[in-house]
Amino acid sequence: MKRELRLIDLTFAIVSGIIGSSWLLASQVAANMAGPSAIISWVIGGVAICLLALTYAELGSMLPEPGGSVRYPQYSHGSLVSFVIGWGAWLSWVTTPPAEAEAITQYANTYVHHLYNTQTGLLTFRGLLMSAVLTAAFALINYYGVRLFARVNTALTFFKFIVPALTAVLLIAAGFHKGNFSHYGGFFPHGIQATLMAIGSCGIIFALQGFRQAIELSGEARNPQRDVARATVLGVAICVVIYIILQFAFIGALAPADIIKGWGGLSMSAPFAQLAVALNLGWLAILLRVDAWVSPSGTGLVFTATTARGIFAMAENGYLPKGLMKIHPRWKIPANAILFNLIIGLLCLAPFSSWSKLIGFISVTGVISYLLGPVAASVLRRTAPDLPRPIRIGGLSLIAPLAFIVAGLIVYWTGWPSTLYALGAVVAGLLIYFYYFFRGSFEVRHVRSGIWLMVYLVAIIFCSYIGDKSFGGKGLLKFPGDTLVVAALSIAAYYWGVLTGYETGDIKEVVDETAPSGAHALS
Known part of the structure; x- marks a missing residue:
């Protein structure tokens, strides 16, 4: 593939991946569930993603290649763990462009009617058709090369960055009600459990999962050893700050009459645009309706690009057909992977016919795909100590387990039955893996090295089922005991995973081909 992406392109790929439909819709959805404490939800989600991003920054600068997050588990544990992580990542990524298309369509319903049914909360047939066209457009732009993708995305991201920041500042300046943070049930109107549940179920993690875009595109970066880590840290920091300020501005800008019946009664089809109108900022409302097209489009473009690289990496690992590795002779992109993902994305529109359903x-599934970053980084410190690390994260022995634990907790806090549907889909994907396994494609040691992850995922599903009722469970495991149990399971799983990692054949090849060089610490 062509190495044409600069630091600004990689950084903007992250910003564009994170600032999408969530900035337009998630502040209201999170406030519905958690009230003013949704600000805390964004802080916790941001800290979790920053911890994970640090581990991926070291991996991305050390092993820059297309679909890197799918390849790292292959280097540290072999094919079973790599498949589970890759499958979870793909499930998350392939459904994101359709979700962004649905967000555009839902917002468009305010001026192009009969796209979205406000009574059912679902897109109409016309709305689904429009979403399908948009999903196809994301794929078409990506098909004509990474340079066109980068130019279009970078231009969109300037707009996407400015509009949310401007919106937050203007809403705070034009009409801010301090009482919204203490009245109407207080800062935690629905309890701390709702604050935690909002992290995974209200679009917060959905938004922040775009942090890995630079890593997935690292194989096409001009200077990956220098730029991948910088872009990852810079992009995540920018977006987390913007989202926290947006949530703060949204809560403060609400008129008391909007929340007099409680936070759960908030119901605006275009939240920030309607607040702008209420505050006599009509020009801002127009700008926001334009951004309702631009922001989700940028995210749809980015995820269409990185999802194709993920499928490319899965095929390279040997558990998808090799035809998905085909590079277009002229445009130098994984053409078959883009087309395959487009077909799957279109098929997802009907059963998930609204943004909130997806x-x-x-x-x-996105958080599951993050889990191996901390584990792989720790394992590779042991099995490939001489591999050049342009970025060497200081305090990894503390950061890595903490990142793993927080990721596991976010999965649990998302609540039953979402955990069942998502984790069940990940486990069901093992049928594909064992099809290739019994054909002799993988080593038995790969399975032994991956048992810990299977046990951990099943344990999380079980804990979610018997967990606190506030998280949708049966109430057999009460809060905060349920959170402590999941944290303990996560600690055990992390160290089990580190112990079962080994010097795989894949990492031996990389070490043999790479001359050792110096590294510097980032602390």
């Missing part, structure tokens, strides 16, 4: 599923 985000819980995407969040859980």
Whole structure:
């Protein structure tokens, strides 16, 4: 593939991947569930993603290649763990462009009628058709090369960055009600459990999962060893700050009459645009309706690009047909992977016919795909100590387990039955893996090295089922005991995973081909 992406392109790929439909819709959805404490939800989600991003920054600068997050588990544990992570990532990524298309369509319903049914909360047939056209457009732009993708995405991201920041500042300046943070049930109107549940189920993690875009595109970066880590840290920091300020501005800008009946009664089809109108900022409302096209489109473009690289990496690992590795002779992109993902994305539109239906599923599968970053980074410190690390994260022995634990907790906090649907889909994907396994494609040691992850996922599903009723469970395991149990399971799983990692054949090849060089610490 062509190495044409600069630091600004990689950073903007992250910003564009994170600032999409969630900035337009998630502040209201999170406030519905958690009230003012939704600000805390964004802080916790941001800290979790930053911890994970640090581990991926080291991996991305050390092993820059297309679909990197799918390849790292292959280097540390072999094919079973790599398949589970890759499958979870793909489930999350392939449904994101359709979700962004649905967000555009839903917002468009305010001026192009009969796209969205406000009574059922679902898109109409006309709305689904429009979403399908948009999903296809994301794929078409990506098909004509990474340079066109980068130019279009970078231009869109300037707009996407400015509009949310401007919106937050203007809403705070034009009409801010301090009482919204203490009245109407207080800062935690629905309890701390609702604050935690909002992280995974209200679009927060759905938004922040875009942090890995630079890593997935690292194989096409001009200077990956220098730029991948910088873009990852910079992009995540920018977006987390913007989202926290947006949530703060949204809560403060609400008129008391909007929340007099409680936070759960908030119901605006275009939240920030309607607040702008109420505050006599009509020009801002127009700008927001334009951004309702731009922001989700940028995210749809980015995820269409990175999902294709993920499928490319899965085929390279040997558990999908090799035809998905085909590179277009002229445009130098994984053409078959883009077309394959387009077909699957279009098929997802009918059963998930609204933005809100998709985000819980995407969040859980996305977090599952993050889990191996901390584990792989720790394992490779042991099995490939001499591999050049342009970025060497200081305090990894503390950061890695903490990142793993927080990721596991977010999966649990998303709540039953979302955990069942998402984790069940990940486990069901093992049928594909064992099809190739019994054909002799993989080593038995790969299975032994991956048992820990299977046990952990099943344990999370079981804990979610018997967990606190506030998280949708049966109430056999009460809060905060349920959270402590999941944290303990996560600690055990992390160290089990680190112990079962080994010097795989794949990492031996990389070490043999790479001359050792110096590294510097990032602390």
